[in-house]
Amino acid sequence: MTEAAEPDFDVIVIGAGIAGAITAYQLATQGRSVVLIERGEAPGAKNLSGGVLYCRGMQEVFPDFLTEAPVERRITRNYINFLNADSSIGIDYKDTRLSDPVNAVTVLRAKLDPWLAEKCEEAGVFLMPGVRVDKVLTEDGPTGKRVVGVKAGDDELRAHVVVAADGVNSFISQEVGLRTKEPLNHLAIGVKCVVNLPRETIEARFSVTGDEGAAFAIVGDCTQGIGGGGFMYTNTESISVGVVLRLDDLTAKNKSTTDILDYFLAHPFIAPYLEGGEVVEYGCHLVAEGGLAMLGEISMDGLVVVGDAAGLTLNTGLTVRGMDLAVASGVAAAKGIGAALDSKDTSKVGLAGYREALFASYAGKDMETYAKAPAFLETERMYKEYGELIGNVLYGVFNLDNSPREHLLKVAMKAFKKSPVKIKHLIKDGLAGVRAL
Numbered sequence: 001m002t003e004a005a006e007p008d009f010d011v012i013v014i015g016a017g018i019a020g021a022i023t024a025y026q027l028a029t030q031g032r033s034v035v036l037i038e039r040g041e042a043p044g045a046k047n048l049s050g051g052v053l054y055c056r057g058m059q060e061v062f063p064d065f066l067t068e069a070p071v072e073r074r075i076t077r078n079y080i081n082f083l084n085a086d087s088s089i090g091i092d093y094k095d096t097r098l099s100d101p102v103n104a105v106t107v108l109r110a111k112l113d114p115w116l117a118e119k120c121e122e123a124g125v126f127l128m129p130g131v132r133v134d135k136v137l138t139e140d141g142p143t144g145k146r147v148v149g150v151k152a153g154d155d156e157l158r159a160h161v162v163v164a165a166d167g168v169n170s171f172i173s174q175e176v177g178l179r180t181k182e183p184l185n186h187l188a189i190g191v192k193c194v195v196n197l198p199r200e201t202i203e204a205r206f207s208v209t210g211d212e213g214a215a216f217a218i219v220g221d222c223t224q225g226i227g228g229g230g231f232m233y234t235n236t237e238s239i240s241v242g243v244v245l246r247l248d249d250l251t252a253k254n255k256s257t258t259d260i261l262d263y264f265l266a267h268p269f270i271a272p273y274l275e276g277g278e279v280v281e282y283g284c285h286l287v288a289e290g291g292l293a294m295l296g297e298i299s300m301d302g303l304v305v306v307g308d309a310a311g312l313t314l315n316t317g318l319t320v321r322g323m324d325l326a327v328a329s330g331v332a333a334a335k336g337i338g339a340a341l342d343s344k345d346t347s348k349v350g351l352a353g354y355r356e357a358l359f360a361s362y363a364g365k366d367m368e369t370y371a372k373a374p375a376f377l378e379t380e381r382m383y384k385e386y387g388e389l390i391g392n393v394l395y396g397v398f399n400l401d402n403s404p405r406e407h408l409l410k411v412a413m414k415a416f417k418k419s420p421v422k423i424k425h426l427i428k429d430g431l432a433g434v435r436a437l
């Protein structure tokens with residue numbers, strides 16, 4: 001037998017983040033009985049901040065997402081920045097095509113998650129906030145251990161399928177042995193805060209108007225040599241700003257996350273954007289950074305894993321994506337679970353449609369395309385030497401100090417001589433970058 005006996009629900013979803021809510025919503029619209037369990041007092045209570053959501057996947061689920069959901073700003077300006085202690089070099093990419101059709105929006109999870117939960121309830125999902133799932137219930141089946149439900153305090157609930165959507169730490173997928181303790185280079189720590197500022201101040205400082213917004217990806221002095229980067233995103237009346245730091249590098253260099261964030265916020269090229277603002281939220285969270293290498297088994301008899309819990313995050317250095325992958329994995333999981341429920345086979349074999357649907361979607365394909373990105377981002381030179389090298393070349397070009405001018409090639413060769421970066425590094429890293437990104 002491949003089914004749990006007399007379940008309370010068709011499906012139990014653990015975690016009302018984006019991945020859990022989308023899975024639950026899609027299953028409810030198929031007519032399945034679904035319970036969505038969230039440990040926070042309300043959905044979003046544990047997801048204080050937000051970020052840039054590449055929203056096309058979300059719009060396939062909710063066609064009116066952009067007009068109905070609590071979105072902040074449409075991102076039309078992407079600024080890529082090399083930050084040095086005394087200089088800042090950027091590529092300022094502004095494109096009206098990014099606003100029609102809308103490509104990405106900023107969201108605050110404290111607003112978005114409750115909206116998603118409301119949509120779930122409207123579709124018939126039974127929402128249980130303020131309940132922490134402590135463990136899954138298992139039974140021995142013909143093909144090994146099978147998940148048949150969950151335990152929360154003294155209560156037990158049973159279902160044909162349990163969905164682990166419990167985020168990057170996913171105790172559930174670790175408990176059932178689908179994920180082991182991750183090596184440190186698969187994880188980063190994100191430290192971020194939300195700074196309130198008047199709407200017109202944001203628009204003037206970030207050169208945007210109306211509901212347009214800007215996303216800054218920053219590398220270099222913002223992390224003080226630690227692998228990772230900084231970011232600044234404009235919300236309607238606040239800025240989300242922070243750093244993502246590779247855990248292995250942070251541990252090896254024994255630096256404090258709060259010191260690095262404070263340094264970044266006070267940096268002479270960052271502070272003017274935030275001046276006069278009030279910090280209204282502050283928090284740290286792990287980020288999955290292992291890419292495809294981190295995505296192992298995502299299903300077993302009676303259980304599937306979605307979103308961050310499955311390691312579905314992509315950091316290419318230019319974009320940090322997790323929310324849109326959470327959407328795609330929720331859609332794929334609901335498809336796979338629906339097919340398994342129809343065929344009355346919710347074993348790992350019966351649930352195989354989830355993996356197939358995931359790898360047929362943009363999420364699985366992008367994980368494959370950027371499989372080499374995590375290794376490329378371990379290139380130490382990117383976090384200090386390259387920014388300083390470019391800064392020194394530009395200083396040589398623009399600093400007219402009444403000494404005779406030299407051709408650009410000569411200026412560049414002098415800067416190279418002073419830098420630990422050699423031409424061979426440039427070729428090697430350039431090729432690795434082209435292959436990874």
Ligand SMILES: Cc1cc2nc3c(=O)[nH]c(=O)nc-3n(C[C@H](O)[C@H](O)[C@H](O)COP(=O)(O)OP(=O)(O)OC[C@H]3O[C@@H](n4cnc5c(N)ncnc54)[C@H](O)[C@@H]3O)c2cc1C
Nearest residue numbers: 015017018019039046051052133166167190307308322323
């Ligand atoms: C600093 C930082 C910046 C980021 N920036 C971006 C960005 O700009 N763009 C982007 O796309 N992504 C970004 N990400 C990644 C993004 O936040 C995640 O990929 C996304 O939130 C994953 O969604 P999820 O639903 O899988 O997990 P989560 O959003 O973590 O949701 C998990 C939910 O499960 C609940 N839960 C956990 N355990 C239990 C339990 N035992 N019982 C009941 N409930 C439980 C939690 O309370 C939570 O509500 C960023 C992450 C960080 C840390």
